[in-house]
Every structure is written in C-alpha cells, then in structure tokens.
Amino acid sequence: MIFKIKYIYPFLSMLLLSLFSCSFETAATHRMDAELELASYIVENEIDVKPTASGLLFIKQRDGNGVTPLKDAKVAIHYTGMFLNGEVFDSSYDRGTPMVFQLSKNQVIKGLEEAVLMMDKGARARIVVPYYLAYGDRRVGPVPSYSNLVFDVELIDCQGTNDK
Numbered sequence: 001m002i003f004k005i006k007y008i009y010p011f012l013s014m015l016l017l018s019l020f021s022c023s024f025e026t027a028a029t030h031r032m033d034a035e036l037e038l039a040s041y042i043v044e045n046e047i048d049v050k051p052t053a054s055g056l057l058f059i060k061q062r063d064g065n066g067v068t069p070l071k072d073a074k075v076a077i078h079y080t081g082m083f084l085n086g087e088v089f090d091s092s093y094d095r096g097t098p099m100v101f102q103l104s105k106n107q108v109i110k111g112l113e114e115a116v117l118m119m120d121k122g123a124r125a126r127i128v129v130p131y132y133l134a135y136g137d138r139r140v141g142p143v144p145s146y147s148n149l150v151f152d153v154e155l156i157d158c159q160g161t162n163d164k
C-alpha cells in the first residue's frame with residue numbers, strides 16, 4: 001500500500017501542476033489576443049486620443065453645460081454598448097429609459113464609471129474600454145470574457161455636482 005501511495009502523490013502533483021499551467025497559459029493567450037484586437041481597432045479607426053492612466057480611450061463628441069458629477073453622485077446616462085466590430089449588445093435608448101446608478105458603488109464597469117466622471121451634464125462621448133476595465137475574464141450575458149467594448153455615452157443628469 002505504501003508503495004502505491006509513494007508513486008501516486010508525485011503523479012497527482014504533476015497532473016495538478018499541468019492543469020493549472022494550462023489554465024494560466026490560456027488566460028495569458030486571451031489577454032494577449034484582447035490587447036492585439038484593441039491595438040488593431042485603434043489603428044483601423046485612426047483614434048488619436050491619449051489613453052487615460054488606466055488605458056481608457058475617451059473621445060469627446062459634444063460638450064455639456066459645465067456641471068460635473070462628484071465621485072459619489074447619482075447619475076443618469078443614455079448609452080449604447082458595442083463590441084469592437086460594431087455589434088450592439090445593449091442600449092438604454094432601445095429600452096427608452098436612461099440607466100441610473102450611483103458612482104463609487106461598483107454598479108457599472110470601471111471604464112464606464114471613469115468616463116462618466118470625465119463628463120459634464122449634457123456631454124456625449126465615445127469610450128473604448130479595454131477588457132480589464134469592462135468584465136475582465138468573466139462572461140456576462142452576451143459579452144464574452146476578455147471583450148474590449150465601445151460605448152456611446154450621454155450624461156443626462158447628475159445629483160451631487162461640481163459647478164464649474
């Protein structure tokens with residue numbers, strides 16, 4: 001019996017190590033693929049804005065009225081969420097009602113929250129959100145893991161503001 005256990009433990013250890021190695025390699029491959037896909041999108045669409053420190057691309061399309069939300073403000077936005085190929089996966093416009101949420105409460109993806117904090121009431125922007133500021137390695141609804149996303153966002157209202 002001791003003889004069998006002596007050889008089973010190393011075998012099980014090697015098996016577990018190889019399984020974990022495969023999952024890490026797969027995650028690294030997915031991350032690399034997502035980063036290459038994003039770089040290609042930026043080049044193909046001639047995006048020339050400087051990314052934020054986090055990597056978000058914020059492309060202002062229309063100025064607002066100068067009233068910006070505080071970091072914990074309650075905000076209302078209209079948005080259309082798309083994959084890099086332009087396919088829409090979600091839209092508040094289609095539902096006919098803006099999405100309302102409170103900032104700094106992890107109610108939306110990090111990239112969307114960061115963008116809203118850069119906007120003033122009435123402003124419109126297109127944001128390109130790297131996968132790690134979106135859903136990361138999780139699949140959520142129709143959005144596969146490691147998906148870079150594009151949002152057209154309009155800040156409709158905010159309660160708790162910095163008046164400029």
